[in-house]
Amino acid sequence: MEGNGSVDMFSEVLENQFLQAAKLVENHLDSEIQKLDQIGEDELELLKEKRLAALRKAQQQKQEWLSKGHGEYREIGSERDFFQEVKESEKVVCHFYRDTTFRCKILDRHLAILAKKHLETKFLKLNVEKAPFLCERLRIKVIPTLALLRDGKTQDYVVGFTDLGNTDDFTTETLEWRLGCSDVINYR
Template identity: 35%
Template sequence: MAPINNMEAAISQVVETVENQLDQQIDQLRNLSVDDLETIRNQRLKLLKEKAAQQIEWKKKGHGIVVELKDEKEFFSTTKTSEKCIILVYSDDTIESKILDHHINIIAPKLLECKIAKINVKSCPFLMKRLNLTKTPVLILIQEFNIIEKIQRFDNIIDISNKSTEALLYRLHTSGIIQNEDLVAPTQKKKKVLTHRRKVIREGSSDSSDDDSD
């Protein structure tokens, strides 16, 4: 029973924390003056303008669409001009490459903060060798000039359905290349919650075992 009790305690603690935060926000709203509201309005307008300017800058760099890279020189120049990059290395003769190409074209407009591109495996032999890649397709995720992950398994991305698009977005979210929770479908969020609960149970079970050994 210890793992279940630990999980219930963890959930109760999260709920209590959220409730306290909401109470604090409500209290703050009740005490706001007209000047405070005007300040908040101006701050939000400033943030909206900054966000719009950032989106314009991203689009100037080719964000929002999938760009075909001709060679390795373009690959490296692309990773130097954009903070976040998602690059598909594909081959013409694999159905998996065609499926991923379909999905990255769908998600590109949603992920303006990322430069999304693709390059044919024939155009990047040095890159394949340097990154120790032996097969395609592969998604290379780059942030601040560093490769954070090379995705080579696409178990849940098996066709061109919306479900597979959602699975790809969730996979990218778990990698950390995108942080926007709104892009993760409810069904994928449930998986995340279940994964967290299993982790809590495992940790609770481990703690219980440690207590028993004492």
């Protein structure tokens, strides 16, 4: 019977600790509710104004991105265009492609979807036959290659499909994850 008494005592101690923890949580919640109850009209108005200002700023940023060609996946015609496009946007994904390369068409499909989803990034494509100097400078040898740029500088490359599972059937989400790894899109 002595063993049973220590179990009862242990249960009682545990129960008391649970009650104390519950009281602490309850007191904390009561304190937070009291703070919310004490928020005056002026503070609510201030919070509302801050939220509206943040929404206006986000909308303004979105309009600025759209005016710079974000939100669509488009072809640029020359190396000169490449430098101009990269200069005016913080984040750029550029697909270096060739018309005769089947895998480039697979990337095109995924990039068109991501361009609409990630307005913070400009999505471009450039035919390697129109950009020999740039391909040499960026050391692009495998087609397709994605150059991932931030602030006008190449940060990373996605060369072929190696980083995408080494398959033609990779998902848009896989490519999105890979671009997010290089912080060229806002990926969650």
